Each structure stands twice: as C-alpha cells, then as structure tokens.
Amino acid sequence: MKFCNVCGHGVDLRVPPDDHLERHVCGHCGNIQYLNPKAIVGIVPEAEDGRVLMCRRNIEPRLGLWTFPAGFMELGETSGDGAAREAREEAQAEVEPLELIAVINVPYVSQVYLIHRGRLRGTHFGPTAESSEVRLMSEGEIPWDDIAFPTIWHSLKFFFEDRRRGRYETHSLDLKYRPRPPQRAEISGGNI
Amino acid sequence: MKFCNVCGHGVDLRVPPDDHLERHVCGHCGNIQYLNPKAIVGIVPEAEDGRVLMCRRNIEPRLGLWTFPAGFMELGETSGDGAAREAREEAQAEVEPLELIAVINVPYVSQVYLIHRGRLRGTHFGPTAESSEVRLMSEGEIPWDDIAFPTIWHSLKFFFEDRRRGRYETHSLDLKYRPRPPQRAEISGGNI
Numbered sequence A, B: 001m002k003f004c005n006v007c008g009h010g011v012d013l014r015v016p017p018d019d020h021l022e023r024h025v026c027g028h029c030g031n032i033q034y035l036n037p038k039a040i041v042g043i044v045p046e047a048e049d050g051r052v053l054m055c056r057r058n059i060e061p062r063l064g065l066w067t068f069p070a071g072f073m074e075l076g077e078t079s080g081d082g083a084a085r086e087a088r089e090e091a092q093a094e095v096e097p098l099e100l101i102a103v104i105n106v107p108y109v110s111q112v113y114l115i116h117r118g119r120l121r122g123t124h125f126g127p128t129a130e131s132s133e134v135r136l137m138s139e140g141e142i143p144w145d146d147i148a149f150p151t152i153w154h155s156l157k158f159f160f161e162d163r164r165r166g167r168y169e170t171h172s173l174d175l176k177y178r179p180r181p182p183q184r185a186e187i188s189g190g191n192i
C-alpha cells in the first residue's frame, strides 16, 4: 500500500495523533487507510437424510481438497446471508441459514470465521468455477485427512458432535499457530 | 476510493472476471481493492464484587453515552486479545478475556460485533482520551436508556441473563434495521 486511494498521492506509514499503531497516512489529504481483519462466512448444509454438502476446491489455495461453502463476507450482509450466498456461488445450492455453530479466530492470517449450520432446500446442487465436485456425504464419508483448512475441520467436528447430542450451540476457538503445510504422503494416509 | 493504492493510477468500479459484484479495479496494474465488513471486539469486564466496568464516551458518535470497552479489531489479534486491548485503551484496565458471549451482525453499517465477558484484574481503571468517565456499576446502576449502541445494550442484557442462570453461552443476533436516532427527551426519560 503505497498510494492514497482518495487523492492518489504517496502515503507514509506512521502513528496518527490519538492512535497507537502505525497506519498508512496521506500527507496530502490526511486520509488514513486502515487494514482490518476479514470475516469469513461459511455454512454446513444438511440434507433431509442428514448428509452434508461438501465441495472439492477448484481453486488455490488447497486446490483439490474439501470444504463446505465458505468465503469472504461482503458489505451489507449478515453472516447468515453471506453463508447462504456462498452456498449458491460455490455449490449451486439453496440453503437456509440456521444457528451460528462456530466462531474461529485465525490471527496469523487476520481472519475470523463465522460458521452456520443450514438446511439444504430442494435437491439441486452441482459444480461451479470454485468447486470441481459437489457431493452429499454422511459423517463416515467425510474425508477428514483431505479437508482444506483447520477451521473447516473443526467446524465439521463441532457440527457432528452437537447433532449427536441433539443440541446446537456456538463454539469458539482460537487457532493461534499456523499449521505446518500438510505433506502429500500425510494427506493420502501414507499411500504414496 | 478513486486511486489504486498499489500504483497510484485511477481505479474503475466494475465486476472483475470470476466475480459477481462491482469492485474497485486498477486498469494499470490490475490490483483489486476490496471493501470488507469490519469486526468490532468488546468486553464486559466484571470486578470481584460482580460490578461491571462502564465507560462514558468522550468521542463522537454518541458522545456522553455509555458503553463497555469496544472498538475495531486489529490485524493479527484474536477477538479476546482485541477486547482486552480495548479495555486498556479506553479504561486503563487490565481485563482477562473469557467466553464469547455475543456475536451481533449489523449489516446496515457492515459490522460484526464479537463481545466477550472478562475478569477485571486488580483495581486500577480510569478515564482516557476516549472515555470521560469510567465506573464500576451493578446491574441496577446500568443506565439502560443512555447506552451508546443497540449492540452494547443487547450484549449487557445477554451477560446479566446468563449470569443469573449461572451459565454463559454465545448469543447470536442480527440487527437488520438502523434504529431511529434517540431524541434527547427520550434518552432522559422525558425530563426535559
């Protein structure tokens, strides 16, 4: 970030008056460009038979690994709205957002995940530019070793545990350390 | 947002390839400047005697009204870290962050509130540039009609209800409609 997005002049990194952290400050127009953590919204879509809708990533990072629909929250939407939008965009699926089941801080990438469970409406879903494959899976079919991100793995665990005991609640988790990138041999269970 | 913060050239508002919303796109270097919702972190600091630490706002908006410590989440922190930081900055207080007690979507300002309860450490606290007055208050002393924001009001209600029943959980709420700005006569209970 080198230029002011209001006036186009160069910005400096310095601590503004009444602040305590360095910000990108424009010496020409005075604009301050803040960088903020991003919210990721996601949803675990449950079909009538109890299976959940999973997507195989067709994009980097973690191309080829599995997730439920999730992505950056957009301006003007709630976490539930955003989660349902992601299901449409990534899986062609209409999903009614229900309880917030997980809030996961990921400070090493400055992200907060807000994960809902949802009810899959109808039977239509399918691949998209972001998902090479979209499938309904029972708990036993979830590819636990091929899940794209730790946040997704933990959210799925919360979902299935809560479903088993018959009560959903919002789980909180801080993932404070960046996981070591999984090695291919580990991901495949050592079969390579 | 008129200029690219990477190269300083003018940006256009258009839908990038593989996207579905208008973004600020630089025709010169290709950079896309996304606008994202912001996370607000806050904390209800509880003293040993059960009173909670409240701050009278010394800044706009809602100058003179009451809140607990809360503010924009910063890069690289968890919601709990950030909530504790706000307590130091706004109330000179050391607070240990505990459970997440509220997640509140406020889509009309593109914000998500993440509110923790916390344990006030020691007995030191006091006014700051942001808070003209900082006070410990029992539930009966909370100025419910002079609370700065609906998110703060709801979070306090959740906190006291959960404390009464002896179990804290994470409450979710969507505030979908902008409240009508309170009139002075209403705030003071009609005494003016």
Ligand SMILES: [Zn+2]
Pocket (backbone or CB within 6 Å): A004, A005, A006, A007, A008, A009, A026, A027, A028, A029, A030, A031
């Ligand atoms: Zn400027």
Ligand SMILES: [Zn+2]
Pocket (backbone or CB within 6 Å): B004, B005, B006, B007, B008, B009, B026, B027, B028, B029, B030, B031
């Ligand atoms: Zn550019």
